[in-house]
Amino acid sequence: xxxxxxxxxxxxxxxxxxxxxxxxxxxxxxxxxxxxxxxxxxxxxxxxxxxxxxxxxxxxxxxxxxxxxxxxxxxxxxxxxxxxxxxxxxxxxxxxxxxxxxxxxxxxxxxxxxxxxxxxxxxxxxxxxxxxxxxxxxxxxxxxxxxxxxxxxxxxxxxxxxxxxxxxxxxxxxxxxxxxxxxxxxxxxxxxxxxxxxxxxxxxxxxxxxxxxxxxxxxxxxxxxxxxxxxxxxxxxxxxxxxxxxxxxxxxxxxxxxxxxxxxxxxxxxxxxxxxxxxxxxxxxxxxxxxxxxxxxxxxxxxxxxxxxxxxxxxxxxxxxxxxxxxxxxxxxxxxxxxxxxxxxxxxxxxxxxxxxxxxxxxxxxxxxxxxxxxxxxxxxxxxxxxxxxxxxxxxxxxxxxxxxxxxxxxxxxxxxxxxxxxxxxxxxxxxxxxxxxxxxxxxxxxxxxxxxxxxxxxxxx
Amino acid sequence: xxxxxxxxxxxxxxxxxxxxxxxxxxxxxxxxxxxxxxxxxxxxxxxxxxxxxxxxxxxxxxxxxxxxxxxxxxxxxxxxxxxxxxxxxxxxxxxxxxxxxxxxxxxxxxxxxxxxxxxxxxxxxxxxxxxxxxxxxxxxxxxxxxxxxxxxxxxxxxxxxxxxxxxxxxxxxxxxxxxxxxxxxxxxxxxxxxxxxxxxxxxxxxxxxxxxxxxxxxxxxxxxxxxxxxxxxxxxxxxxxxxxxxxxxxxxxxxxxxxxxxxxxxxxxxxxxxxxxxxxxxxxxxxxxxxxxxxxxxxxxxxxxxxxxxxxxxxxxxxxxxxxxxxxxxxxxxxxxxx
Numbered sequence: 001x002x003x004x005x006x007x008x009x010x011x012x013x014x015x016x017x018x019x020x021x022x023x024x025x026x027x028x029x030x031x032x033x034x035x036x037x038x039x040x041x042x043x044x045x046x047x048x049x050x051x052x053x054x055x056x057x058x059x060x061x062x063x064x065x066x067x068x069x070x071x072x073x074x075x076x077x078x079x080x081x082x083x084x085x086x087x088x089x090x091x092x093x094x095x096x097x098x099x100x101x102x103x104x105x106x107x108x109x110x111x112x113x114x115x116x117x118x119x120x121x122x123x124x125x126x127x128x129x130x131x132x133x134x135x136x137x138x139x140x141x142x143x144x145x146x147x148x149x150x151x152x153x154x155x156x157x158x159x160x161x162x163x164x165x166x167x168x169x170x171x172x173x174x175x176x177x178x179x180x181x182x183x184x185x186x187x188x189x190x191x192x193x194x195x196x197x198x199x200x201x202x203x204x205x206x207x208x209x210x211x212x213x214x215x216x217x218x219x220x221x222x223x224x225x226x227x228x229x230x231x232x233x234x235x236x237x238x239x240x241x242x243x244x245x246x247x248x249x250x251x252x253x254x255x256x257x258x259x260x261x262x263x264x265x266x267x268x269x270x271x272x273x274x275x276x277x278x279x280x281x282x283x284x285x286x287x288x289x290x291x292x293x294x295x296x297x298x299x300x301x302x303x304x305x306x307x308x309x310x311x312x313x314x315x316x317x318x319x320x321x322x323x324x325x326x327x328x329x330x331x332x333x334x335x336x337x338x339x340x341x342x343x344x345x346x347x348x349x350x351x352x353x354x355x356x357x358x359x360x361x362x363x364x365x366x367x368x369x370x371x372x373x374x375x376x377x378x379x380x381x382x383x384x385x386x387x388x389x390x391x392x393x394x395x396x397x398x399x400x401x402x403x404x405x406x407x408x409x410x411x412x413x414x415x416x417x418x419x420x421x422x423x424x425x426x427x428x429x430x431x432x433x434x435x436x437x438x439x440x441x442x443x444x445x446x447x448x449x450x451x452x453x454x455x456x457x458x459x460x461x462x
Numbered sequence: 463x464x465x466x467x468x469x470x471x472x473x474x475x476x477x478x479x480x481x482x483x484x485x486x487x488x489x490x491x492x493x494x495x496x497x498x499x500x501x502x503x504x505x506x507x508x509x510x511x512x513x514x515x516x517x518x519x520x521x522x523x524x525x526x527x528x529x530x531x532x533x534x535x536x537x538x539x540x541x542x543x544x545x546x547x548x549x550x551x552x553x554x555x556x557x558x559x560x561x562x563x564x565x566x567x568x569x570x571x572x573x574x575x576x577x578x579x580x581x582x583x584x585x586x587x588x589x590x591x592x593x594x595x596x597x598x599x600x601x602x603x604x605x606x607x608x609x610x611x612x613x614x615x616x617x618x619x620x621x622x623x624x625x626x627x628x629x630x631x632x633x634x635x636x637x638x639x640x641x642x643x644x645x646x647x648x649x650x651x652x653x654x655x656x657x658x659x660x661x662x663x664x665x666x667x668x669x670x671x672x673x674x675x676x677x678x679x680x681x682x683x684x685x686x687x688x689x690x691x692x693x694x695x696x697x698x699x700x701x702x703x704x705x706x707x708x709x710x711x712x713x714x715x716x717x718x719x720x721x722x723x724x725x726x727x728x729x730x731x732x733x734x735x736x737x738x739x740x741x742x743x744x745x746x747x748x749x750x751x752x753x754x755x756x757x758x759x760x761x762x763x764x765x766x767x768x769x770x771x772x773x774x775x776x777x778x779x780x781x782x783x784x785x786x787x788x789x790x791x792x793x794x795x796x797x798x799x800x801x
């Protein structure tokens with residue numbers, strides 16, 4: 001290309017000053033030789049020669065301001081080229097046109113001008129049918145999670161567990177109890193206290209084909225690792241054009257425990273549910289804990305699995321089947337009803353369930369929905385319910401601004417506005433860091449009475 | 463007891479390892495391909511065909527070339543930060559695919575969805591292409607973890623800069639890498655400047671080969687402008703890692719001729735410094751001089767090589783200019799995998 005064009009230093013640069021020529025007519029230049037210096041208000045840059053040749057003509061005088069990007073600034077004749085032949089490029093159109101053509105082409109296809117294609121709709125599967133008369137076993141959420149991991153570790157040699165105190169200590173909350181004994185130290189791995197590092201290490205291992213289960217002692221500590229979870233795990237498939245996968249689970253207790261203060265009592269549901277590329281699951285019941293953790297471990301995607309310390313000891317009935325796997329992305333209707341919809345998940349379900357019992361006793365026919373998965377969120381189930389009841393109350397432990405309740409509220413507004421008989425009400429944790437004092441902590445968390453009050457408000461009962 | 467974590471100073475010219483003519487030829491070709499490719503990328507950036515950030519590898523070619531020559535291609539994994547074009551070219555990824563990714567076209571290695579900093583190849587075991595400074599060190603340690611877990615005998619080669627060497631997760635990774643004796647070679651490409659901040663202004667200690675000392679990871683400082691030195695040190699470091707002795711740190715003393723990215727004020731270092739490196743230490747000129755001196759190549763035969771490489775780069779640039787942008791439907795693909 002005989003013409004040297006005014007380069008752009010950044011995609012936003014439109015013009016600059018040609019401050020200095022470092023070659024003169026007749027000079028022989030080769031690749032990498034500095035031809036000129038250009039300047040903008042932000043930076044200076046050296047214009048290097050890409051080809052070899054002889055400087056035939058300097059088209060813009062030194063010191064000229066406002067030289068437009070892609071303006072020819074010099075003529076360099078390659079070996080064998082003649083002055084006459086120079087302006088006419090060998091094959092392509094006029095060299096000076098090339099970038100313009102390219103720019104136009106780019107503009108034609110620019111996303112701002114093209115219609116945004118519709119997002120594909122996620123279709124969740126229904127829960128599997130259980131065999132007639134299946135035995136239901138009572139177990140704690142803790143046992144359910146432990147069984148899920150043990151079964152998947154038996155099933156797939158690429159699955160391993162890593163985290164702080166998961167092996168010899170048997171798990172800070174005993175979720176990994178006995179796994180070391182059965183699977184050995186190669187697969188149940190105690191890490192140093194180094195969340196950022198071991199989260200990144202696990203993502204790298206997943207890139208290479210393993211299926212890590214990363215236990216965070218609590219999700220509060222995972223804030224140190226959130227860069228690796230989002231920037232490395234969640235975005236990898238997209239950034240690689242579908243090539244590199246991160247099949248892995250990040251799990252641990254999320255939200256408030258009891259009396260552990262502000263830094264150890266935070267609900268990350270809304271944070272992770274914000275991120276495309278992640279799957280986010282927050283179960284309440286023992287059965288869901290088991291069936292969804294097994295699904296998470298088998299998922300080819302990075303899964304954030306939010307447990308709750310207070311729920312670890314709660315019991316529930318889990319079907320005794322060989323391989324109990326639940327569908328990701330499907331909400332569970334915990335109680336069918338016609339008067340009002342309450343939507344919650346994880347610990348919020350405890351308040352919602354207790355409130356529902358009282359409300360039903362008082363004659364309110366509540367429909368209670370447990371989201372179970374926060375991303376992809378099962379809008380269909382919620383919308384169908386709200387179309388029936390005309391009223392929605394959401395319950396979560398997290399902060400109100402930008403919370404799961406806010407998201408549900410927006411979706412209902414967009415998709416079922418005409419069906420609403422009352423504004424959507426959110427019951428959330430208060431908009432404060434978690435206090436330590438027992439009375440203040442109680443005030444900061446949502447409670448059963450607040451759920452009842454919200455239902456009364458949307459049903460216009462006093 | 464002798465300390466194992468000993469940093470060895472760069473070898474001097476008196477005991478420099480020798481290359482065969484074939485090795486010199488290979489190194490020359492690979493480095494020249496990077497140089498010409500990057501010059502073209504810089505030009506296309508200037509023309510507005512490449513957007514966003516574009517970090518060129520010009521000046522540092524000997525590092526990735528020498529290390530890759532010492533590694534087992536297709537077996538050993540490599541991972542780096544955002545200055546990644548050279549790594550991909552030497553590892554054998556298609557220059558057309560790399561350039562088309564730079565221009566954001568459908569034929570790009572990431573189908574136009576990654577850009578300069580995000581390209582990958584499972585086939586070549588190249589894991590990017592990572593834009594967050596230091597993240598690739600933990601990820602690269604994880605590649606080594608997987609190698610040990612699977613027992614496949616591969617080594618992970620994790621590159622990062624002198625800037626990244628001050629990130630916390632680097633030391634978390636060093637600790638785990640040595641604790642579990644993972645097969646990883648940490649390659650610190652010390653080009654003296656983290657963006658515009660010189661190592662003296664950013665690091666309390668500037669001998670990065672010693673950064674593993676408190677974890678008992680041996681380190682070595684290497685003249686990263688001489689591909690023979692790089693190769694020689696990498697051979698030993700990779701062998702160390704592959705044999706089960708755990709991680710090794712190679713500090714490559716190198717230099718980038720261009721700015722940190724295309725938009726660089728270039729006010730933080732003197733022109734003389736840049737010129738001195740280009741004229742006296744250039745990695746490609748060193749090999750070129752040897753090939754001519756030994757009579758293995760002539761000016762004419764080197765010109766042929768040059769023309770071959772120019773043709774490859776021109777073809778890549780043409781492809782990357784004419785290939786269409788990704789279809790609008792690609793907006794919604796590759797976010798998650800349907801189970």
